[in-house]
Amino acid sequence: FQKYATEIRKQCGDRAFLRAYHFLHETDRVTDEVTALEHGEIRSFLNHIIESGRSSFMYLQNVYPPNDLTHQSLAVGLAISEEILSGKGAWRVHGGGFAGTIQAFVPKHLADSYRKGMDSLFGEGSCHQLRIRNAGGIEIDL
Template structure:
């Protein structure tokens, strides 16, 4: 119990699940040294990446690389759900284990459908920036859990486990009943999820067609829906401290309709992501850092691979 919400819980959870799957870890171990230049709370050095790193090491050193990228992601989710105590989904783990730009369909969570997309941001004339808002999200497990719990309450009205199993038409037809049972915030969050599932498909198609302007428009639309309906930008009841929303507002003002900016990762604290035209990248970086602090703007590349063994 004392390891809940700690890195030790994630290590133990990964090892436990791999052991149950047949990896013999009895009387075996390793000393690990880790270093990273990724800033804390960036939405990039998340627990998912940590879980995949642990799973990759154990898989390569003690199990001859038998686990697939999908299995490593599922192991990470198990560790986070059961040992760490956070009811996360599988998306971050899949992104970390597969790598690159990917489209993932989770209808069958045991066998997610993964499609890698060939995307060169620089060829489109853009850079991807991650902006540190200055607000951590280490103590926000309850905020993340509330999203899951509220959406589950919506599903319970229809006797279903996940929102995907509830047709949107049925949700709209029973809206008053859902509001009474789950509350209005849950209803707004459901509106976001229904629209976001459609947007994800549209984003994938836009990238496939090479229509980056359409992709950016969808990113902007997604970000606004996330802030308005999913409500994962400002922690509940926080009025004086709204660092992430200020970061997003500042970026929109600097970009003046170009590119796109939105909440990055789970939200409530942490970072924003911005697609910035290359011809204004220097100006954008200087302006954001002048307002938010030195080195708050990180120009990043999308890693083409997930967990890998070097040498």
């Protein structure tokens, strides 16, 4: 990828180059996440989630729109998530990013304080606690 950087930047611009860089490496991260889960390496999985989120922020650039630098609520939420969860959980921008959604993996003992922290920043009920069921994802044949 690096060997084509100059040409890609010339043809497409820096933002397109950075976004392509993210997607190229994100594919490898997903494989690493799956491997970590298959081996029961939860800390490794969470580290890959954090790495993926940082790549989304830096290279995919989907945390705040470039035309509104005054309002960066998603970046604020990510910063506070890092402060609360560092070394204990994981956090990342989720979905398209600009909609302002964070995916956080929060240990049970921090769930209430995390939810209260997010609700105090963004309004009551803005943080939704989901649980992963024991069965995980299943296929439904219709």
